[in-house]
Amino acid sequence: MKFFADTVDIDAIKDLADLGMLDGVTTNPSIIAKSGANFLEVIPEICKLTDGPVSAEVASTDFDTMMKEAEKLAGLADNICVKLPLTEAGLKTCKHLTAQDIMTNVTLCFSANQALLAAKAGATFISPFVGRLDDIGLTGMDLIEDIVTIYDNYGFETEILVASIRHPQHLLEAARLGADVSTLPPKVIKQLFKHPLTDKGLADFVKDWESTGQSIL
Numbered sequence: 001m002k003f004f005a006d007t008v009d010i011d012a013i014k015d016l017a018d019l020g021m022l023d024g025v026t027t028n029p030s031i032i033a034k035s036g037a038n039f040l041e042v043i044p045e046i047c048k049l050t051d052g053p054v055s056a057e058v059a060s061t062d063f064d065t066m067m068k069e070a071e072k073l074a075g076l077a078d079n080i081c082v083k084l085p086l087t088e089a090g091l092k093t094c095k096h097l098t099a100q101d102i103m104t105n106v107t108l109c110f111s112a113n114q115a116l117l118a119a120k121a122g123a124t125f126i127s128p129f130v131g132r133l134d135d136i137g138l139t140g141m142d143l144i145e146d147i148v149t150i151y152d153n154y155g156f157e158t159e160i161l162v163a164s165i166r167h168p169q170h171l172l173e174a175a176r177l178g179a180d181v182s183t184l185p186p187k188v189i190k191q192l193f194k195h196p197l198t199d200k201g202l203a204d205f206v207k208d209w210e211s212t213g214q215s216i217l
Contacts, residue, residue: 001175004052004161004183008035008042012186013049024052026127026163026183028083028107029059040076047077053124055105057083058093066093074102081105081124086114091121098122105161112146119156125181130174131164140164141173148178168192 002023005016008031016022025046032039043056054077058069066089070082074097081103084090094104098121105125106118110133118126128147130140147160159180165171168191171182 001179002052002181003189004055004181005189006031006163006165006183006185008032008037008046009186010042010045010049013046016186016189017049021189022050022052023181024054024081024183025050026055026083026105026161028055028057043073043080044076047079051079053081053103053105054079055081055083055107055125057107058085061085061087061089063089063092066090067096070097070102079103083107083127086118091117091123094118094121094123098124107163110143112143112150115143115147115158115160116150119151119154119158123158125159125161127161127163127183129164130162130170131166133164134166140170141177144174144177144179 003021004024004026005013005022006026007013008027013025043054047054056073058066060066060069070093073082074080082097083105084094086106086108090106094106097104103124105127106123107127109115109126109128115126115128128143130144133140133143144162151158161181161183162174162179163183165182165184165188168188171184174182
């Protein structure tokens, strides 16, 4: 499974890259707004930190303006993946960009039928939002299971990019189901390292080693 960092925090992205835990980056208007970053400045900077796809989202809702924005975004770097809403205009834009060999990430997917439409439009990635489904009393992972089954049935090449991940269990379940990518906040990726038995075992090893009075260096 590929890990994408869901952030525009340059330091966090560099840290994950150094750890070998960065296969790409996703952004959205909300992340940009919260960060206060200049969108057209920070995206090219992020693109230099990874060879993987960097999702940059259009801000318009009509086809003509989406196409203009998409072409501008795609020109920022070779690894830009244009992020589009799962609407008729968004999927029309997706189809046109795919014909130009421009990567696309269709976002705000909440049903398997929507995911089927995105695959037929040629999306590079489909982003189903599991956490937001959980928030309204549904089970987000049921959607991932349905999409995996449908895509496998018909051999669609669109990659399933699990989004709105809130905790490590979401990631585990996505991996079990065979999703291609998970996009996670850096803090959730860091949580994957943690286990109390690992911490206890390391503390015991350090204590026992110190008791020997030996040194490797």
